[in-house]
Amino acid sequence: MGLDVDIIFKIAGVGIVVAFLHTILDQMGKKEYAQWVTLFGFIYILFMVASIVDDLFEKIKSVFLFQG
Amino acid sequence: MISLKKLNLCFYSKDKGGSEIEIVQIIGVALVATFLALILKEQKPNFAFLLIVFTGCAIFLFLVDQIYLVINMIERLATNAKINLVYVETILKIIGIAYIAEFAAQITKDAGQGSIASKIELGGKILILATAIPILTVMIETIIQLIPG
Numbered sequence: 443m444g445l446d447v448d449i450i451f452k453i454a455g456v457g458i459v460v461a462f463l464h465t466i467l468d469q470m471g472k473k474e475y476a477q478w479v480t481l482f483g484f485i486y487i488l489f490m491v492a493s494i495v496d497d498l499f500e501k502i503k504s505v506f507l508f509q510g
Numbered sequence: 511m512i513s514l515k516k517l518n519l520c521f522y523s524k525d526k527g528g529s530e531i532e533i534v535q536i537i538g539v540a541l542v543a544t545f546l547a548l549i550l551k552e553q554k555p556n557f558a559f560l561l562i563v564f565t566g567c568a569i570f571l572f573l574v575d576q577i578y579l580v581i582n583m584i585e586r587l588a589t590n591a592k593i594n595l596v597y598v599e600t601i602l603k604i605i606g607i608a609y610i611a612e613f614a615a616q617i618t619k620d621a622g623q624g625s626i627a628s629k630i631e632l633g634g635k636i637l638i639l640a641t642a643i644p645i646l647t648v649m650i651e652t653i654i655q656l657i658p659g
Binding site: 446447449453457460461480483487490491494495497498499503506507 | 542546549554556557560563564568571574578581602605607609610
């Protein structure tokens with residue numbers, strides 16, 4: 443459970459930092475950069491979440507469906 | 511803290527390795543994730559959604575070992591009772607399908623897409639029915655044999 447809590451905090455931290463950067467870049471008048479920052483943050487988090495969803499499906503397959 | 515220790519002694523034998531702490535861990539993680547998701551939802555709703563998905567997966571992965579113990583016990587019971595193992599396997603497959611479908615439907619509903627959630631549930635139901643066809647066939651054949659005539 444240690445690793446998972448770590449990643450939960452990581453996701454929340456990336457989200458808050460990205461929101462902060464978005465606001466600041468927006469106020470500086472660089473809307474495009476703000477969009478890119480949001481997009482990259484989202485992709486980074488999506489990568490982490492997708493890897494654990496894959497893990498979950500593999501586990502369910504091996505436990506319930508006897509294919510592991 | 512002392513009362514917690516007493517609870518441990520009362521409710522739990524030592525050989526299982528402390529499952530009663532695990533529920534505390536799960537509750538802690540879930541509450542922390544909920545607060546973080548609430549904070550994040552004001553800024554970036556899609557990030558909060560991913561956080562919730564991640565938390566759900568993490569909690570299930572944490573529980574897989576215990577589920578495996580239960581399934582192992584069911585299998586052993588079935589073997590001892592000389593039931594055909596195909597039936598138990600089918601039932602376990604159905605449980606797996608039901609769990610995944612429920613998980614996905616809940617997450618989709620959380621994200622505000624109720625119609626997709628109901629489609630996922632429909633898919634789960636139909637696949638469960640299709641998986642249960644061998645059992646249903648055997649049952650219907652048995653019933654027909656029982657009928658005299």
